[in-house]
Structures are given as C-alpha cells and as structure tokens.
Amino acid sequence: MIAMNQLTATQDAALKLLEKAESPLDYRADLFGFATPDADRSDRIQMATAKALVARGLAVATRTRKLRGKDVIDQLALNGSAV
Numbered sequence: 618m619i620a621m622n623q624l625t626a627t628q629d630a631a632l633k634l635l636e637k638a639e640s641p642l643d644y645r646a647d648l649f650g651f652a653t654p655d656a657d658r659s660d661r662i663q664m665a666t667a668k669a670l671v672a673r674g675l676a677v678a679t680r681t682r683k684l685r686g687k688d689v690i691d692q693l694a695l696n697g698s699a700v
Contacts, residue, residue, distance in 0.1 A: 628669060631662040632676075632695070641679045641694035651693045667693050 650661030
C-alpha cells in the first residue's frame, strides 16, 4: 500500500470521492471527469488524476472505450485490495 503522504492533494481528494461512491463513477463529458450523476463540477475526478490512481494501483478502470484508436477509461472504481 502507498503511504497517503505520497499522494497529491488532488489524488487524496479523488480517493475520498471514490470511497464515498456506492458504485463505480462514470465519465461525464459535461463535467470533463468522473462523477456521480448529481455531482457538481468541484466533485469530479479529472482524467489525469484517474490515470495516476490507476497507475499506482489505487483505482481500477472497470470499463474502457475506444477513442481515436486507444482504450480510455470510461468508468472508475476504488481498488479494494490496495486501500
């Protein structure tokens, strides 16, 4: 497990959003990030933060989609085994 002091403030806030979510967060194009259906723009996880959390093993991409020939994260969830 990665020590919480090694996370940026943005990554820490994103983990808290994922912990609060009762299900995986979908990518919402209107917010340019991952969020619950009723979330404000301030309560979202941006793609760069999502990628960083996945790279550290703290979150998982539960669904991806093709965009310009590449797989991109379309749904994000907390990695229960890492936290």
